[in-house]
């Protein structure tokens with residue numbers, strides 16, 4: 001069975017953007033692949049942070065992931081810092097990654113612009129990401145379109161390391177050189193079907209730092225208080241104006257939460273001005289409640305039984321630690337350590 005790996009920052013409780021953009025898909029993929037999911041707390045320290053807050057957010061993220069449908073009996077969920085081989089392999093990859101390749105990464109350029117002093121860890125973030133994936137020699141990585149560039153770097157790192165340190169196979173490569181084993185498979189992207197969800201302002205990506213999110217575990221009244229004033233098609237000013245569903249974030253939330261027949265009905269009612277936006281949002285709130293109520297129930301159960309979260313993370317760390325140690329034994333041997 002092919003192995004997939006994906007990571008998520010310990011940003012506290014999941015919001016519906018993370019859920020629709022990644023985690024809902026992970027819950028499906030865990031039944032199709034050997035799936036490893038990681039709360040990437042070493043990545044979280046590339047920007048200033050409070051240790052206590054990190055602990056709290058890591059825990060909240062683990063609870064959210066388990067509540068959202070990751071089943072520790074089916075997939076592996078663990079916390080990155082419990083497996084120190086991630087940073088060891090990242091260091092090794094740093095030694096074979098040209099600076100220019102890292103400086104060209106779009107996410108680095110965007111984040112560095114907002115910092116007065118840029119830590120080297122921010123620049124090397126994609127190298128740690130490559131280590132995360134390659135440590136488990138994952139075949140595929142579920143990604144959104146905006147992460148394809150980072151994954152490409154992981155593929156390049158794998159290719160470069162294999163060419164330098166992979167054992168000769170005794171055969172010739174296409175260019176006539178001595179072929180080397182593919183110790184690290186080049187991970188392929190497994191594109192997430194849901195398009196990126198915008199925040200409630202309808203302008204920027206849904207993100208806690210922008211204050212435009214709906215938390216996955218928020219009660220229905222709190223969700224409605226946020227949905228009611230949320231941005232819609234900006235050209236639909238009067239109730240009688242027909243709308244364009246494709247440009248409306250509420251329509252895209254329907255696509256994430258409502259059944260296909262409802263999504264079709266929304267599009268028809270919007271484009272003919274059959275519904276007002278409040279009617280449309282009420283239907284969305286109902287669809288969200290149908291999907292989110294069981295998630296809140298599971299979260300309440302985990303809050304009452306915190307040892308279940310510990311057990312899942314301990315088992316995940318043990319399983320991943322064993323894979324990581326085996327990978328690193330091969331790496332050390334091939335590199336002369």
Ligand code: SF4
Pocket residue numbers: 232233236243244245248249250251266269270271275276277278280281
């Ligand atoms: S009717 Fe629905 S899809 Fe159309 S603009 Fe209003 S909220 Fe958006």
